[in-house]
Amino acid sequence: MSKDQTAKQEAYQKLQSKHELKRPVLKNCVKAFLVGGMFCLIGQAITYFYIYFFDFTEQTAGNPTVATMVFLSLLLTGFGVYDHIGQFAGAGSAVPVTGFGNAVISAAIEHRTEGFVLGVGGNMFKLAGSVILFGVFSAFVVALIKTIYLKIVGG
């Protein structure tokens, strides 16, 4: 691309950015904080529920809590509510485990028309797959560092 063309592009991008509607960052942060906090509050209530009514401890109540939260996310996604919460709350509904559930479930619903194997099976993790991959990989790296550190320095 010629220099002249690039200069023209830059001039245009400057003009365009004048009219570009900006993300209301502060407002989005407040909304994300409130909605995200709400999800966590519900999660905490569910954890207490498992501790007081079932045979779980503070350490073991995490697994059924996550499963329950994902199940709630499944209902909200299936009934078409979660994407509206997402537009309102942004990171507030994307970061908690319910957001992970929504990414998996929405993809599964979306590709139902292409069949169970290549449709649902093949696409279910197309958004959440990288979360799992890089989550597991970074856990591996951290564990590796810790192990080496303990071997050398000694624990």
Added chain:
Amino acid sequence: MLIGKQSWAFQNKPVILETGVTGGPFESNGALPEDFDLLYDDLWMEQESYEKAHRLLMEKAVEIALQKGNVQKEDIQFFLAGDLTNQITPTSFAARTNAIPYFGLYGACSTSMEGLALASFIVNYGGAHYLLTGASSHNAAAERQFLYPTEYGGQKPPTAQWTITGAGVALVTRSEGLTGQFPYAVSATIGKVIDMGLKDPFNMGGAMAPAAVDTILAHFEDTGLTPDDYDLIVTGDLGEVGRETAYDLLQQRGCQMDKEKFQDCGLLIFKPDQPVLAGGSGAGCSAVVLYGHLLNEMKKGTYQKILVVATGALLSPLSVQQKESIPCIAHAVAIEYGTVC
């Protein structure tokens, strides 16, 4: 006839005899529901997939246009249409249903005017007696292809636009033998691909504005007309960001006009309180607003001569992921309402 560098003048006045316009649930709650011939209150439209629903929109629009024009589909020579879905299957499958010789078009959201320009050219030179041309889009079918699954809860920025659900089809014919007043195509300007280096697929209006401006200026240059010769200059789906930018750019390039005269189909179709962010978009957007609302307004006498500039972003999900910028295009057709013979 070629005029100037990239425009055609249609001296034989190809007439838009009738139109068929269908829409979805969001459009029925929009600003122009009375300009649709058929509205569905559900995105699925009792079909098994969004793509089938998309096809149905097109099939019904064709059916309605034929019915209103009182023409049998055997009398139609060609069908020129397109949409946004991969390999334009909804349109091609609709062409399988109606069995009219078919040109599949892809110009993203500029397809409507690409089709009308070609249809007018063919009819003007006696290449057909009756032609059908149109474009369509389906919100969920476009969303799942270009962005994320429809139920995914990602937050879209305020510059993002809402793909409309709808199909607009026009029945174009020769003016000979017709008496009375009709909308007819006067001229068309074919745009070139413009890329100003914008990469954000959530800001299509900003990316497409220079293409619209380039085509509008080329149109005035080729035809020798000015904005004063038109009652309305309407872009396809620039939305809020694109309209403001394009208007600024036009002024910068010395093309002055009243801002009220410079409208956008993506802003006309929805009410301001609908959650559509920067406005409507999609291949069907300019098609349904022109073939529904604007032609009705012309028949009522609100406008006599309009210039419709449909804008398209020629990106694909692949090109976005490979970090390519967004090349854009715009085609313009001038339409006048009056006595044809």
